[in-house]
Amino acid sequence: AQSVTQLDSHVSVSEGTPVLLRCNYSSSYSPSLFWYVQHPNKGLQLLLKYTSAATLVKGINGFEAEFKKSETSFHLTKPSAHMSDAAEYFCVVSASARQLTFGSGTQLTVLP
Amino acid sequence: DSGVTQTPKHLITATGQRVTLRCSPRSGDLSVYWYQQSLDQGLQFLIQYYNGEERAKGNILERFSAQQFPDLHSELNLSSLELGDSALYFCASSVTPTGKGDTQYFGPGTRLTVL
Numbered sequence: 071a072q073s074v075t076q077l078d079s080h081v082s083v084s085e086g087t088p089v090l091l092r093c094n095y096s097s098s099y100s101p102s103l104f105w106y107v108q109h110p111n112k113g114l115q116l117l118l119k120y121t122s123a124a125t126l127v128k129g130i131n132g133f134e135a136e137f138k139k140s141e142t143s144f145h146l147t148k149p150s151a152h153m154s155d156a157a158e159y160f161c162v163v164s165a166s167a168r169q170l171t172f173g174s175g176t177q178l179t180v181l182p
Numbered sequence: 183d184s185g186v187t188q189t190p191k192h193l194i195t196a197t198g199q200r201v202t203l204r205c206s207p208r209s210g211d212l213s214v215y216w217y218q219q220s221l222d223q224g225l226q227f228l229i230q231y232y233n234g235e236e237r238a239k240g241n242i243l244e245r246f247s248a249q250q251f252p253d254l255h256s257e258l259n260l261s262s263l264e265l266g267d268s269a270l271y272f273c274a275s276s277v278t279p280t281g282k283g284d285t286q287y288f289g290p291g292t293r294l295t296v297l
Contacts, residue, residue, distance in 0.1 A: 106288075113184060113272060114288040160225065169215065169227035169240050170286060 072097045074163045076173035084181045089148040091176045093161030096142065103144045104162040104170070105135055114160065120144065131155070156180045185209065186289035188273050194295045200261040203292045207254055207275030213237070214256040215276070215286060216248055220269040231256055260294070268296045 077092040095101060105117040118129025125137045135146045144161060161173040185208035195201055207214050216228040218241075227240035231250035242248075245263075250256045260267060270293050274286040 104285075113186075113290040114274075115184070116285055116287070119285060164284075169230060169238055171227070172225035174224050 072099075072101065072163045072171050074161050074171055074173040076159075076161050076176050078176050079174065080177045080179065082179040082181060083151045085153055086150050089146070089151045089155065089178065091146040091159050091161075091178065093144045093146065093173060094142050095144060095161070095163045097163055102164045103135075103137060104164070105129065105133070105144075105146050106160045106162060106172075107157050108160065108175075109157045117146070117159075151178075151180045153180050153182065184287040184289065186273060186275050186287050188271075188289035188292050190292060191290065192293050192295070194297065195263060196297055197263055197265060199263050199296075200259065201263065201294065203258040203260070203271055203273075203294075205256045205258070205273030205275075205289060207256070207273075208287055211275035211277050211287070212254065213276045213278065213284075214250055214254070215274040216242075216256070216258050217272040217274065217288075218269045219272060219291070220266075223269075225272075228258070263296045265296050268294055270294075 073096045075094045103120040106114040108114050117133050118127045120127045120137045128134045133148045158175045158177050162170045164170050187206045189204045212233045215230045219225045228242040229248050230238040234250050245261050248258045270291045272291045273289045276284045276286045278284050
C-alpha cells in the first residue's frame with residue numbers, strides 16, 4: 071500500500087522569501103516520488119521526480135526536493151518565491167502499484 | 183504544453199445522461215491514464231490502458247468505462263450521471279506501462295458539470 075500526506079493545506083509566503091512545502095509518504099516498496107504543480111484552470115505540470123538516484127532532486131523553475139528515507143519525507147523547497155509560483159502543489163508517490171497516489175495538495179500564496 | 187490533448191474542455195449535462203470524454207496521448211506514448219479531481223475526493227486514479235488493453239483499475243465506478251483505440255487515443259464514458267460526478271477529469275500518458283518511476287504527462291482536463 072502507498073499513501074502520501076501533505077502537511078499543510080495552505081502556505082503563504084512573501085515574494086523573495088523561501089518556500090517550503092512538506093510531504094510525508096508511506097510505501098511498502100522503494101517508492102518513486104514526484105511533485106506536480108497545478109495553476110488555476112490548467113493541467114498538472116511535473117516539477118521534479120525522485121527515482122532512487124540522487125536524494126537531492128532539482129526541478130524546473132528553481133524548485134528542488136530532498137528524499138529522506140529515515141524521515142519518509144520529500145519536502146519541496148525554493149530559495150526565493152516569485153509571484154508566478156502561486157498555484158496548487160501535489161506530492162505524488164508511485165511504488166508497486168501502476169497508478170500514482172496524490173496528496174491532498176498545498177495551495178501556495180505569494181504575497182507582494 | 184504537455185502534448186496530451188483532451189476534448190471537450192467543458193461539458194454541461196443533466197443527471198441521468200451519458201457523456202464521452204476524449205484523450206489523445208503524447209506522440210509515442212502507449213499508456214493512457216484517467217484521473218478524477220473533485221473538491222471532496224481530491225485527485226483519484228480511475229483506470230489505465232496500455233496499447234489498447236486495460237492494465238490497472240482504481241476507484242472507477244461501474245457506471246464509468248473506458249477504452250483505448252488502435253490509434254492510441256482513449257475515451258472515458260460516463261453514464262447515468264449524478265450530481266456528484268461533477269469534477270475535472272484528467273488524462274495522462276506515459277511511454278511505458280509500469281507506472282513506477284515513469285513520468286506521466288497530463289492533459290488540460292475536461293470540466294464536467296452535471297445539473
